[in-house]
Amino acid sequence: xxxxxxxxxxxxxxxxxxxxxxxxxxxxxxxxxxxxxxxxxxxxxxxxxxxxxxxxxxxxxxxxxxxxxxxxxxxxxxxxxxxxxxxxxxxxxxxxxxxxxxxxxxxxxxxxxxxxxxxxxxxxxxxxxxxxxxxxxxxxxxxxxxxxxxxxxxxxxxxxxxxxxxxxxxxxxxxxxxxxxxxxxxxxxxxxxxxxxxxxxxxxxxxxxxxxxxxxxxxxxxxxxxxxxxxxxxxxxxxxxxxxxxxxxxxxxxxxxxxxxxxxxxxxxxxxxxxxxxxxxxxxxxxxxxxxxxxxxxxxxxxxxxxxxxxxxxxxxxxxxxxxxxxxxxxxxxxxxxxxxxxxxxxxxxxxxxxxxxxxxxxxxxxxxxxxxxxxxxxxxxxxxxxxxxxxxxxxxxxxxxxxxxxxxxxxxxxxxxxxxxxxxxxxxxxxxxxxxxxx
Numbered sequence: 001x002x003x004x005x006x007x008x009x010x011x012x013x014x015x016x017x018x019x020x021x022x023x024x025x026x027x028x029x030x031x032x033x034x035x036x037x038x039x040x041x042x043x044x045x046x047x048x049x050x051x052x053x054x055x056x057x058x059x060x061x062x063x064x065x066x067x068x069x070x071x072x073x074x075x076x077x078x079x080x081x082x083x084x085x086x087x088x089x090x091x092x093x094x095x096x097x098x099x100x101x102x103x104x105x106x107x108x109x110x111x112x113x114x115x116x117x118x119x120x121x122x123x124x125x126x127x128x129x130x131x132x133x134x135x136x137x138x139x140x141x142x143x144x145x146x147x148x149x150x151x152x153x154x155x156x157x158x159x160x161x162x163x164x165x166x167x168x169x170x171x172x173x174x175x176x177x178x179x180x181x182x183x184x185x186x187x188x189x190x191x192x193x194x195x196x197x198x199x200x201x202x203x204x205x206x207x208x209x210x211x212x213x214x215x216x217x218x219x220x221x222x223x224x225x226x227x228x229x230x231x232x233x234x235x236x237x238x239x240x241x242x243x244x245x246x247x248x249x250x251x252x253x254x255x256x257x258x259x260x261x262x263x264x265x266x267x268x269x270x271x272x273x274x275x276x277x278x279x280x281x282x283x284x285x286x287x288x289x290x291x292x293x294x295x296x297x298x299x300x301x302x303x304x305x306x307x308x309x310x311x312x313x314x315x316x317x318x319x320x321x322x323x324x325x326x327x328x329x330x331x332x333x334x335x336x337x338x339x340x341x342x343x344x345x346x347x348x349x350x351x352x353x354x355x356x357x358x359x360x361x362x363x364x365x366x367x368x369x370x371x372x373x374x375x376x377x378x379x380x381x382x383x384x385x386x387x388x389x390x391x392x393x394x395x396x397x398x399x400x401x402x403x404x405x406x407x408x409x410x411x412x413x414x415x416x417x418x419x420x421x422x423x424x425x426x427x428x429x430x431x432x433x434x435x436x437x438x439x440x
Contacts (some may be wrong), residue, residue: 001183006079006103008035008066010158010262010329011120011151012083018162020058028066041359046329046365047355050159072105074110078419080181082107082131083120086266090285093269093291096254104131108138116172116180118147122267124206124274126179128171128200145177148200148234150207155261169192171203177269190368201239209272211267212285216251218259219288222295225255225432235432236414254266255431257386257412260323260332265292292365296337303338304345306410306429307382312346315405317380320387320413321364322356330359334412335386337362352376354389378403388413397424 001024005016008030018025020026030036035045042059044052058064074080084099089405100121108118115136119128132146148171153161168185172178178197183409185195192355198206225235235255243250259265268289275282304311330336333356339349343366350368353360356367370376377383377400385392393415401407401424409421411430 001078002076003027003184004029004070005083005120006030006080006107007083007121008032008039008045009083009085010048010079010155011153012045013039013046013055014048014051014153014158014162015081015083015151017054017058017064019184020061020064020161021054021163022184023063024184026058026064027077028064029068029073030066031068031070036066036068045328048158049156049326051203054159070106070209071110074107074115075112076310077115079116079118079147079184080107081118081120081284083151084246086121086123088266088269092273093266094120094273095266095270097123097127098130098233100127101134105138106135108135108142111135111139111142111144112432113343114143114176116145116147118149118181119150120149122211122263122270123148123204124148124208124270124276125201125204127204133184145172145174146200147172147177147181148203149181150203152207152210155329156324157204164191165193167196169196169198169203169206171198171200173199184432208267208271211263212271212282212288214252215259215264215268215292216284216288218254218256219291219295221255222258222431223291228432233432238432255414257299257334257338257431258292260334261329262331264291265332267270267434268280268292277405293412296334297341299334300341302412302429303342303382303384303410306408306427310345311342311382311390314346314381315348315350315379316342316350316377317383318351318367318377319353319383319385319392320356320389321351321360322387323351325389326355328355328359330356330363333387335360336363338386341369343367350376350380353387354391362391374403380404381406382408385409385411385413385415388415397421398428401425409416 003024003026005012005028008028016026016028032268042056082103084103086095089096109187109239128146128148170181221239224238228235239253242248243253270286272286319336342349350370352373409426409428414430418428418433
């Protein structure tokens with residue numbers, strides 16, 4: 001089989017590389033000619049564990065190629081996947097579909113024989129119908145079907161998520177389209193991956209509903225963490241106690257500074273806007289969006305309070321600036337709110353991140369970027385753990401205490417045990433753990 005992946009960004013590149021590993025001939029197309037040139041040389045523009053080896057192996061096998069010419073690649077393809085960006089529109093937060101619709105027109109002009117056009121990008125309800133209308137209008141005699149095949153890739157574990165997914169969702173309304181998608185995903189059928197065939201609208205809504213539900217779980221446990229701090233409970237135990245209920249599950253019940261990334265912030269807002277547009281408002285999701293924005297601001301106060309009420313003239317070491325570990329993605333990361341606020345309050349911020357510093361330097365002004373964690377902590381008046389990279393989980397605490405100007409640690413990811421940190425001589429502040437009511 002042959003497919004074209006339009007968009008060589010995170011979703012398109014990972015999906016294309018994984019399909020090529022299945023034995024499919026894949027051409028990844030992008031209008032960024034510099035990116036295509038780098039990919040042809042085996043240079044990967046994003047940080048994703050295992051992706052570079054996967055891309056190079058399939059390039060060497062001849063199954064994965066790259067091109068900047070969409071029209072030259074579509075002919076003879078069984079399916080053309082649209083995996084371009086859908087950023088939030090300025091002002092209303094609704095997904096900007098201009099890239100999707102532009103690509104749909106280009107595909108229409110290049111179709112030659114029956115082809116399944118698949119929206120892989122996260123798109124609002126109704127997008128698939130509009131893509132079909134554009135293609136039909138531009139190329140009335142074209143033989144095609146439009147499918148929705150939302151991605152469920154977690155940054156940092158995307159290859160595993162593709163190869164061993166919880167489920168595959170395909171919105172397809174013809175047997176011919178379903179047959180093409182079955183053949184593409186046949187290796188996953190062999191390992192009995194659940195495959196859900198739905199209408200276009202249902203598949204489009206599943207992605208937004210799924211991400212919004214997960215964002216709700218994160219926001220819920222963050223609220224519980226605040227309550228735990230007031231009543232002397234431990235949010236880790238609360239999360240475990242409710243997560244062992246099979247109806248709830250343990251995942252995404254980790255208290256912290258709020259969710260970020262390319263999906264949850266964008267998708268929750270887009271779902272809110274879509275629901276309002278159709279007259280079916282979603283007050284729970286609206287509250288999640290509002291609470292998550294407030295969460296990041298609350299973390300600023302938490303840091304400043306831990307530093308005695310002021311950070312002016314103090315050096316704050318920050319470990320981790322990406323929105324999660326195992327990625328270089330800074331989009332909507334809590335650091336984008338927290339670090340500028342600390343600098344504005346008069347602090348000197350010295351930061352280290354294993355993968356995100358190049359992008360972080362573009363996004364945040366005034367940060368001193370360090371070569372390693374210990375360099376960032378040297379002479380610091382406080383340490384903030386903002387992203388739970390594995391290398392931050394086993395710091396040499398004796399060394400940390402020795403090199404810091406003051407033994408103050410604000411752990412916004414609950415990496416360490418409060419009692420152990422206090423025994424080691426640190427003033428340790430975390431999220432939802434270890435605080436006892438004053439009258440006990």
